Amino acid sequence: MKKTNVEEINRNIYDIKNEDKYEFKIRKGLTPDIIAEISNQKQEAEWMREFRLKALEVYNSLELPTWGPDLSELNMDEIATYVKPKSKLNSSWDDVPDDIKNTFESLGIPEAERKSLAGVGAQYDSEVVYHSIKEELVKQGVIYTDMETAVRDYPELVKPYFMKCVSVRDHKFVALHGAVWSGGSFVYVPKGVKVDIPLQSYFRLNSPEAGQFEHTLIIVDEGASLQFVEGCSAPKYNKVNLHAGCVELYVKDNAYLRYSTIENWSKNMLNLNTKRAIVGKNAQVDWVSGSFGSKISMLYPMSILNGEGAKTEFTGISFAGKGQNLDNGFKVVHNAPNTSSVIDGKSISKNGGTCTYRSLVRISENAKNSKCSVSCESLMLDSLSKSDTIPVNDIRTDDVEFSHEAKIGKISDKTIFYLMSRGLSEEDAKAMIVRGFAYPISKELPIEYAVEMNNLINLELEGAIG
Amino acid sequence: MNNTLLDIRDLYVNAEGQEILKGLNLKINKGEVHIVMGPNGAGKSTLAHSILNNPTYEKENGEIIFEEEDITDSKTDEIARKGIFMSFQLPEEIPGVSVTNFLKYARNKMTGKPVRLMPFKEEIRGYMEQLDINPSNMERNLNVGFSGGEKKKNEILQMLVLNPKLAILDETDSGLDVDAIRTVSKGIQMYKNDENAVLIITHNAKILENLKVDYVHILVDGKIVKTGTEELAGQIEKEGYGKYKLE
Numbered sequence: 001m002k003k004t005n006v007e008e009i010n011r012n013i014y015d016i017k018n019e020d021k022y023e024f025k026i027r028k029g030l031t032p033d034i035i036a037e038i039s040n041q042k043q044e045a046e047w048m049r050e051f052r053l054k055a056l057e058v059y060n061s062l063e064l065p066t067w068g069p070d071l072s073e074l075n076m077d078e079i080a081t082y083v084k085p086k087s088k089l090n091s092s093w094d095d096v097p098d099d100i101k102n103t104f105e106s107l108g109i110p111e112a113e114r115k116s117l118a119g120v121g122a123q124y125d126s127e128v129v130y131h132s133i134k135e136e137l138v139k140q141g142v143i144y145t146d147m148e149t150a151v152r153d154y155p156e157l158v159k160p161y162f163m164k165c166v167s168v169r170d171h172k173f174v175a176l177h178g179a180v181w182s183g184g185s186f187v188y189v190p191k192g193v194k195v196d197i198p199l200q201s202y203f204r205l206n207s208p209e210a211g212q213f214e215h216t217l218i219i220v221d222e223g224a225s226l227q228f229v230e231g232c233s234a235p236k237y238n239k240v241n242l243h244a245g246c247v248e249l250y251v252k253d254n255a256y257l258r259y260s261t262i263e264n265w266s267k268n269m270l271n272l273n274t275k276r277a278i279v280g281k282n283a284q285v286d287w288v289s290g291s292f293g294s295k296i297s298m299l300y301p302m303s304i305l306n307g308e309g310a311k312t313e314f315t316g317i318s319f320a321g322k323g324q325n326l327d328n329g330f331k332v333v334h335n336a337p338n339t340s341s342v343i344d345g346k347s348i349s350k351n352g353g354t355c356t357y358r359s360l361v362r363i364s365e366n367a368k369n370s371k372c373s374v375s376c377e378s379l380m381l382d383s384l385s386k387s388d389t390i391p392v393n394d395i396r397t398d399d400v401e402f403s404h405e406a407k408i409g410k411i412s413d414k415t416i417f418y419l420m421s422r423g424l425s426e427e428d429a430k431a432m433i434v435r436g437f438a439y440p441i442s443k444e445l446p447i448e449y450a451v452e453m454n455n456l457i458n459l460e461l462e463g464a465i466g
Numbered sequence: 467m468n469n470t471l472l473d474i475r476d477l478y479v480n481a482e483g484q485e486i487l488k489g490l491n492l493k494i495n496k497g498e499v500h501i502v503m504g505p506n507g508a509g510k511s512t513l514a515h516s517i518l519n520n521p522t523y524e525k526e527n528g529e530i531i532f533e534e535e536d537i538t539d540s541k542t543d544e545i546a547r548k549g550i551f552m553s554f555q556l557p558e559e560i561p562g563v564s565v566t567n568f569l570k571y572a573r574n575k576m577t578g579k580p581v582r583l584m585p586f587k588e589e590i591r592g593y594m595e596q597l598d599i600n601p602s603n604m605e606r607n608l609n610v611g612f613s614g615g616e617k618k619k620n621e622i623l624q625m626l627v628l629n630p631k632l633a634i635l636d637e638t639d640s641g642l643d644v645d646a647i648r649t650v651s652k653g654i655q656m657y658k659n660d661e662n663a664v665l666i667i668t669h670n671a672k673i674l675e676n677l678k679v680d681y682v683h684i685l686v687d688g689k690i691v692k693t694g695t696e697e698l699a700g701q702i703e704k705e706g707y708g709k710y711k712l713e
Contacts, residue, residue: 412558417522420541420546421518421543421551424543426543432560432563432571436607437562
């Protein structure tokens with residue numbers, strides 16, 4: 001994969017479709033039997049099996065959300081929730097079966113691993129097929145492994161945290177996740193250890209009419225720091241695929257975590273993902289999020305600032321094209337004094353795409369002397385496209401600095417004329433404006449991902465203009 | 467050899483349903499500096515935008531020939547790549563795109579050749595020094611938060627970097643203080659040679675003080691009503707456009 005030249009983009013890389021080969025694919029639908037069978041396949045501990053069955057009960061007791069995009073086309077009787085790939089978990093790419101390895105190679109994962117990552121996890125359908133971590137991190141006590149291994153080998157680290165930050169009662173799809181979760185990454189960074197080079201997990205869903213439900217659990221212990229990057233993609237199928245992952249981040253006192261995502265699911269994907277961080281005293285979590293794919297996305301990462309002086313920054317962009325309805329945003333809860341949050345949400349819609357920015361800011365009574373600034377900006381590339389902003393601000397103390405700014409705009413003909421008078425074609429001019437609009441987000445990403453994001457923007461714009 | 471760069475013949479242009487240019491003729495040869503002066507609303511900016519075929523303006527009649535090629539209906543970017551540049555009265559702001567990256571990209575589009583960053587930066591730095599532009603502006607977002615004067619100087623910088631055959635300066639001097647006008651004149655002198663040409667659109671004669679001008683045209687009500695030399699500008703300065711309006 002060419003990651004250095006923005007001009008040369010191969011649009012096919014995300015769409016490589018492998019034959020649907022698998023070791024085991026659970027029958028479609030959602031029953032206690034099916035859940036028990038997934039648990040059997042995984043040969044997991046009894047507590048986890050019980051957890052899954054309880055989560056299924058919760059799932060059955062909850063209704064679909066009454067707000068946001070219409071999810072009625074999702075029929076769980078048509079989705080296989082567990083697809084075990086024809087590969088065990090490997091620590092060398094040479095051992096990964098060729099078709100799977102080639103997919104990750106064309107996505108640039110092994111190359112990025114050699115150049116700029118301290119560890120990589122690669123999931124294919126429901127299981128992680130490759131995991132690696134640099135030896136020097138292991139020596140410092142850093143754990144980076146797939147979630148199943150973590151449940152088996154580190155129960156004392158997993159059990160107190162697993163689905164405690166995000167409860168299965170939170171909403172229907174996180175209950176579903178609790179019942180059928182599979183794969184994902186576990187990271188533990190011990191006290192005071194700084195992981196300066198990012199770890200990256202990549203999630204690839206190849207199987208049609210299937211779901212991916214990876215669970216990511218990260219614990220950054222006191223005074224430690226970590227950068228984590230996740231990427232995801234899938235080839236396009238005619239029928240609906242479902243992604244209902246869950247990300248739980250624990251950022252302990254004085255710790256730092258940066259969590260970056262480049263999401264490029266195929267446009268038959270319903271992305272109903274849940275991400276949340278609990279942030280301790282003087283700790284900080286930063287979210288960077290680029291959302292390009294999916295037919296429908298409902299994604300609102302959340303920071304809970306529980307410790308005094310805790311901070312969070314959210315920088316996110318959504319890009320919705322034809323047939324896409326991206327309902328994304330951010331939530332923050334200020335639960336302690338002197339906490340601060342900076343939220344910068346951007347969206348681009350074109351060719352009839354819909355982008356909604358939905359946010360919640362809650363500042364509790366005891367969060368004295370806290371600061372929150374929210375800015376959201378939308379760009380519509382044509383008159384077919386839609387953009388909306390739905391902020392909810394619940395502020396329960398007077399002793400705060402709060403600002404909120406929202407802008408919705410279109411690319412002006414004057415600006416296009418100005419750039420064309422400098423020799424740029426209309427397409428080049430629009431792409432430059434859009435890249436510039438997205439720059440505050442892309443500059444927060446590691447360089448290869450910034451280039452990838454620009455590639456995705458160019459790719460999205462190719463079909464949009466003319 | 468034909469020495470003519472631009473030849474505008476009997477041009478009629480409408481904007482927002484109103485007839486603005488009403489049979490305008492103008493010929494510019496290589497090596498010449500032309501000034502078009504006229505009162506507000508005479509069609510000065512319309513002329514500049516029409517040469518670059520801004521789609522907001524509708525051409526009703528006439529033709530624009532550039533180096534013997536009819537560019538009347540060509541796309542703006544094609545016209546630009548043929549070698550016509552326009553300095554905007556109100557340059558647009560482009561958030562998220564630095565001056566350097568923008569210039570590099572535009573140079574690449576104009577020449578079709580890759581631009582090597584380091585020598586290119588040196589080149590820009592040289593121009594900036596001459597134009598009295600703070601070198602830190604290289605990394606600023608194009609025109610974002612620039613003062614009026616900074617924006618105008620940046621237009622001149624772009625002209626130098628893109629090195630067109632014909633530079634049209636639309637009210638580049640308006641709103642500038644004496645020093646800034648002098649800097650703009652200096653930029654024009656740096657650019658000017660025997661092979662290219664300048665068309666300056668203005669409503670005051672200040673900018674002429676530091677420039678050698680070949681022709682001064684008076685544009686009133688969509689037509690060039692008089693063409694003369696530098697003295698004509700001085701005359702307008704004293705008397706205004708009143709007498710041309712009556713004719």
